[in-house]
Amino acid sequence: MTQLATLPGVRAERDQTAVATPVRRRRRLGPGKPIRFGAAIGPVLLLGVWSIGSATGWLDPRVLSAPWTVVTTTGDLIADGRLQSNLLTSAQRAFVGLGLGIALGTVLALLSGLSRFGEAVLDGPIQIKRAIPSLALLPLLILWLGIGESMKITTITLGVFVPIYIHTHNGLRTIDSRYVELAETVGLSRWEFIRRVVLPGALPGFLLGLRFAVTGAWLALVVVEQINSTSGIGYMMELARTYGQTDIIIVGLVLYGVLGLLFDGAVRLIQRKALSWRRTLAD
Amino acid sequence: MATHAGGLTLEKTAVEVRGLVRKYGERAVLDGVDLAIQPGEFVALLGKSGSGKSTLLRALAGLDYDVDGSGELAVPANVSVVFQDSRLLPWARVLDNVALGLRAADERGRESLAEVGLAGREQAWPNELSGGEQQRVALARSLVREPVLLLADEPFGALDALTRLKMHVLLRKLCAAHQPAVLLVTHDVDESIVLADRVIVLDEGRIVAEEPIDLAEPRSPADPGFTAVRSILLDALGVSL
Ligand SMILES: Nc1ncnc2c1ncn2[C@@H]1O[C@H](COP(=O)(O)OP(=O)(O)O)[C@@H](O)[C@H]1O
Ligand SMILES: [Mg+2]
Numbered sequence: 001m002t003q004l005a006t007l008p009g010v011r012a013e014r015d016q017t018a019v020a021t022p023v024r025r026r027r028r029l030g031p032g033k034p035i036r037f038g039a040a041i042g043p044v045l046l047l048g049v050w051s052i053g054s055a056t057g058w059l060d061p062r063v064l065s066a067p068w069t070v071v072t073t074t075g076d077l078i079a080d081g082r083l084q085s086n087l088l089t090s091a092q093r094a095f096v097g098l099g100l101g102i103a104l105g106t107v108l109a110l111l112s113g114l115s116r117f118g119e120a121v122l123d124g125p126i127q128i129k130r131a132i133p134s135l136a137l138l139p140l141l142i143l144w145l146g147i148g149e150s151m152k153i154t155t156i157t158l159g160v161f162v163p164i165y166i167h168t169h170n171g172l173r174t175i176d177s178r179y180v181e182l183a184e185t186v187g188l189s190r191w192e193f194i195r196r197v198v199l200p201g202a203l204p205g206f207l208l209g210l211r212f213a214v215t216g217a218w219l220a221l222v223v224v225e226q227i228n229s230t231s232g233i234g235y236m237m238e239l240a241r242t243y244g245q246t247d248i249i250i251v252g253l254v255l256y257g258v259l260g261l262l263f264d265g266a267v268r269l270i271q272r273k274a275l276s277w278r279r280t281l282a283d
Numbered sequence: 284m285a286t287h288a289g290g291l292t293l294e295k296t297a298v299e300v301r302g303l304v305r306k307y308g309e310r311a312v313l314d315g316v317d318l319a320i321q322p323g324e325f326v327a328l329l330g331k332s333g334s335g336k337s338t339l340l341r342a343l344a345g346l347d348y349d350v351d352g353s354g355e356l357a358v359p360a361n362v363s364v365v366f367q368d369s370r371l372l373p374w375a376r377v378l379d380n381v382a383l384g385l386r387a388a389d390e391r392g393r394e395s396l397a398e399v400g401l402a403g404r405e406q407a408w409p410n411e412l413s414g415g416e417q418q419r420v421a422l423a424r425s426l427v428r429e430p431v432l433l434l435a436d437e438p439f440g441a442l443d444a445l446t447r448l449k450m451h452v453l454l455r456k457l458c459a460a461h462q463p464a465v466l467l468v469t470h471d472v473d474e475s476i477v478l479a480d481r482v483i484v485l486d487e488g489r490i491v492a493e494e495p496i497d498l499a500e501p502r503s504p505a506d507p508g509f510t511a512v513r514s515i516l517l518d519a520l521g522v523s524l
Contacts, residue, residue, distance in 0.1 A: 178370055181346055185364040186384040186428070196383060200374040277374045277408045 065247035070254065073247040082236065087255060089231040090221060094259070097153050098217045101160025105209065109165045113172030114198070126165055134159040134216070135223055142227075152224040159220040163212035171205020172198060204278070207271045214263045222256065291357035297322045297432050297464035298343065303354035305338050305347065305488075312338045313352070314488035322431070325458060325465040327475035329516060330485035336468045339485065340364075340436050343466065358432060363425035363463075365435040369417035371409035371424075378405035381424045388427065395427035396420070398460070399453060415446035419453070426461055433463040437470065451477055472516050476509060477502050484519040492519035 035041075047067065053059040054066030061069065077083035108126065111118035134155060145151040175198060183193045225234020233252045240248035291299045298320040305313040312335045320326050330336045341347045342356065344364045371380045382392040396402055399419040409417055418438060425433060439447045455478060458465060469475050475482045476496055484492040494515055498508050 178366070178368070179372060182366075182370045182372075183384075184346065185344060185362070186424070188384045192384060196375065197372065200372070203374070275374075277410070 062244070062246065065250055069247045070250045073245075074251050074254075077248070077251060083251070083255075086231060086233050086236045090225065090233045090255075091259065093149070093152055093156060093225075093232065094217050094221050094263075097156025097220065098160055098213065100153065101157040101213060101217065102164055102210070104157065105161035105164025105213070106168055106206065108161070109168035109172060109202075109206075112165075113169050113202070114194070123169070126162065129158075130162050130166065134162070134220060138223070138227075147228040152221075152229075155224050156217050156220040159216035160213040163216060164206065164209040167205040167209030167212070168202055169205075171202035171208075174205075175201035203274055207267065207274065210267050210270075211264065214260070214267055218256065218260050218263070291355045293357045293359060295322075296320060297324070297359060298466070299355075299357040300339075300343070301355045303339070303342060303352070303356055305335070305342060305350050305352040307350070312488050313342070313354075315354070316485075316488070316490060318483070318490065320432070320464045320466060322464055323462040325467070325478060325480045327479035327482045328466060328468045328485060329470065329472060329475050329482055329520065330468075331520060332470065334485045335488045336485055337436055340434050340466065340468050343432070344434050359430075361428065361430050362432045362434060363428050363430035365418075365421050365425050365433070365438045367437045367440045369409070369414075369421040371417055371420055373409050375409075376405065377401070377407045377409060377412070377420055380409065380420060381427055383424065385427065391427050392423070395423040398426070398457065399423045413446075415442055415450065418442065418450065422454070422457065426457055426463075429461065430463045433458075433465045435465065435467045437468055439474070440470075447474070454478065472513055472520070473504055475516070476512055482512075482516060484516060486519075486521070492516065 050059070050064075051067050054061070054064070054068075059066070065073070074083065108122055112122040112126075113119070137158065138155060141151050141154055145154060179197050179201065180193075183197050188196065221232075222234055225232040226238050229235035229238070233255050237249050237252035240246075240252070291301060293299060296319045298318065300316055300318040303313050303316040303318075304311055316339060318339075328336050328339065338347070338350075342350075342352075343358050344362060345358070346364075371377075372383070375383070378389065378392050378396065381395055382388040385391070393402070393405060396405060399422050401416060401419055401423070404412070404416070409420065412420065418441075421438070439450050442450060451474065465479075467475070467478060476498070479496055482492075482494045482496060483490050492515070494512055496502075496512060498506060498512070502509060504510070504513075
């Protein structure tokens with residue numbers, strides 16, 4: 001009762017101080033509010049430095065072509081159709097390799113995450129494979145498969161499936177055992193358990209693996225396209241090197257970069273949509 | 284191996300336990316427990332921390348297949364468990380959590396959510412709810428299955444005192460409506476007296492006291508009968524005042 005009686009006085013006092021110093025509400029330990037278009041600031045800054053460097057002559061065009069040269073070259077390449085056809089070839093390779101790698105990694109992770117026998121058989125060899133960089137297998141793959149498309153796709157697939165496997169498997173293994181107990185008490189069947197508990201529980205791991213996988217696919221693509229290729233962005237760049245055309249090389253780099261960003265953005269979008277139940281520090 | 288439903292059968296009772304022993308290593312955590320619960324009866328299980336309450340409850344829930352032991356127990360096929368944590372799947376909406384494992388149960392799930400006062404929150408994510416609301420969803424999830432036996436292991440242990448009082452009222456209302464037999468584990472003496480038809484006290488793996496609660500409704504801690512039962516139970520728990 002005494003508390004109630006003093007309350008109005010307390011409130012009046014608060015109001016007064018509130019006028020003097022408005023209460024600032026902000027998160028103290030989180031990274032703070034997201035900045036609008038924050039992700040674009042760095043790249044735009046870089047582009048600015050490059051433009052100024054080229055305009056003042058500080059950057060020799062034989063070392064690095066000016067941004068506007070790159071733009072006109074892009075126009076020319078589009079006009080004669082070289083850019084589109086090479087881009088299509090590269091994108092196809094990346095997509096097919098990614099698709100196969102994702103499927104392979106997911107299936108292996110499920111086999112090894114859901115059964116002790118599967119884990120005993122699969123996990124060891126995959127961990128060994130993980131220790132060997134995919135690109136180190138290239139000489140062997142060339143001997144086995146030649147230098148055609150199958151070698152290229154296989155190399156990309158091998159670079160993709162490992163991160164998918166590692167992170168999905170880890171996601172499966174770290175599903176809280178309390179949820180397993182719950183599934184038992186509500187009498188879920190094995191399939192329902194997989195669908196309602198295991199797969200959604202492993203999804204964050206899978207999506208993390210996917211982001212690494214996309215990077216891996218890109219890396220493998222760049223390398224295989226510069227070995228004895230006759231098409232693709234990498235081939236276009238290799239050819240440009242022999243003629244000393246830095247502008248075309250830059251176009252290729254920009255293309256790789258833009259595509260990489262697009263892929264990564266797509267994965268992040270999927271992540272945001274699929275994991276909307278999670279509230280994390282970065283939100 | 285833990286024996287399940289050994290030679291015992293359920294005829295007029297909802298739970299039958301005879302000579303139940305459960306061991307972790309050499310130590311008998313349950314040391315010969317006998318227990319019978321009538322259909323629709325609300326039994327509270329009191330005991331100090333480590334006295335074996337959860338072990339007994341897990342035995343009844345069939346969650347102790349990897350624990351050594353002997354004895355006989357018979358439980359109905361349709362048992363629901365409420366844990367101390369609400370144990371909602373964070374990636375499933377509230378309604379999907381309630382209807383988990385049930386076929387075409389959305390309508391029943393909605394009704395069950397309305398019963399616990401959460402109509403309109405069907406599409407919320409569990410971590411958008413307060414602790415008390417999460418535990419109400421867990422209650423809805425248990426009751427939508429119309430269990431013959433409801434097992435609850437300190438379901439209100441993590442809630443604040445005010446929320447807990449509201450949950451007591453809600454639980455009594457729900458039990459009156461659905462009539463399951465209930466075994467509620469708690470370490471809160473007053474909670475056990477307010478809720479239960481009978482309170483049993485477990486100590487070092489044995490049942491050391493058993494008190495029928497026969498008080499006028501609504502049960503109030505100010506009632507002299509309440510105070511009398513409380514001191515008997517506190518005595519059995521080895522707390523002298
Ligand atoms: N998985 C386990 N392994 C070993 N000992 C356990 C395990 N679970 C419980 N115990 C022991 O059994 C005893 C009773 O535990 P429990 O039934 O959880 O007690 P209560 O729920 O009454 O607090 C405790 O001493 C605890 O240490
Ligand atoms: Mg316990």
